[in-house]
Amino acid sequence: MPDSTRPSVLHQNANNGQHNSREDFSLAALQQVPLFKGLSPQNLKMLSGVIKRRTLIPEDELLTEDETDNSLFFIMDGAFKITVRKGEGTVLLGLCGRGELLGELAAIDGQARSATVTAQTSCIVGSLSxxxxxxxxxxxxxxxxxxxxxxAGRVRRLTAKVQAMATLDVRGRLAFQIVSLARDHGLPEGNVPHFIHFGLTQAELAQMVGTSRVQVNQLMMNWSKHGILTTKRNAIAVHRIDALCQMFPASLEASIPKSAQEFD
Incomplete structure (x- = not known):
């Protein structure tokens, strides 16, 4: 006899951990999604009936470059990598996490997916056709x-990233990227105000800032000696975000909203 307390599953792919579920998100959970900010409980309840819950495990693909599916997704938990193909390999463009939208451009203009989005951690997303x-x-x-x-916020952030790539040296670009990761995704842990758990390799950081792994390694070792950050198993503990912010213009720093930890 099936367990009536478990959500029924619409589909499960035998090749990975993805599945869709009829289990509704709570209204409190939906209220945390920026797209649904300011909606009434009645509207949130109505939305919960058309939103599908989808779970993924690390390395599952949520979106695939050049696919024509035009569903929209919002991240309820977890983190994803965004990559594009380059020759026989891929280039890491960035990361996204809780509260962010995915696939909104295809939902708006009906064009093919511009990048591949892969689960970096165990993830839960909501999907809308x-x-x-x-x-x-x-x-x-x-x-x-x-x-x-x-x-508009996304365009501003992309503009700042383009400006950083075009005007800063490697040191400034890497500092800008780590501050962005820390403020967007870093969590307080013990005495560390910003702990980035994504498991990024130095090679991936190098891709994100347009340099070599060797240069990233040299800069990270130098910053570690000065107590600015430490690394452990590809996680980054940022101890002095203010020191990193001094390595690029204040106008660029203003494009990265401060985290709650910085106001404590």
Whole structure:
């Protein structure tokens, strides 16, 4: 006899850990999604009926470059890598985590996916079909305003990243990237205000800032000697984020919202 307390599963891929579930997200959980900020409990309850829960394990692909699926996803828990193909390999563009949207461009313009998104950790996402997004979700105020704010914020961050890549030396670019990771994804742990758990290798950091692994290693070792950060099993503990911020212009720092830890 099936266990009635467990969510029923719509689909499970035998080749990986992905599955979709009919289990609804709680209204409290949906309220934490920036896209749904300001929605009434009635609207959130209605949305929970069209949103599918999807779970992934590390290395599962959520989106694949050049695919034509146009569903929209929002991350409820976990972290993903964003990569694009380059020759026989891939290039890491960035990371995304809780609260962020994925696939919104394809949902809006119907074009193919521009990148591959792969689970870096165990993840839970909510998914919306393009049809439900436009017919059910988009007409609800203030969804259009929230989406505009999210896209504007993303454009500002991308502009700052392009500026950093074009104007800073390797030291400044790496400092900018680590501050971005720390403020976006770092969590307090013991005496460490920003602990980045993603398990990024130095080679991946090098890809993100356009340099070599050797240069990243040299800079990280130097910063470790000065007590700015430490590394352990590819995790990064940032002890002095202020020291890293001094390595690039204040105008670029302003593009990275400060974390709650920095206001304590």
């Amino acid at each position: 393009s049809q439900n997004f436009w017919k059910v979700v988009w007409p609800i105020n203030p969804i259009p305003v929230n989406m505009a704010h999210l896209l």
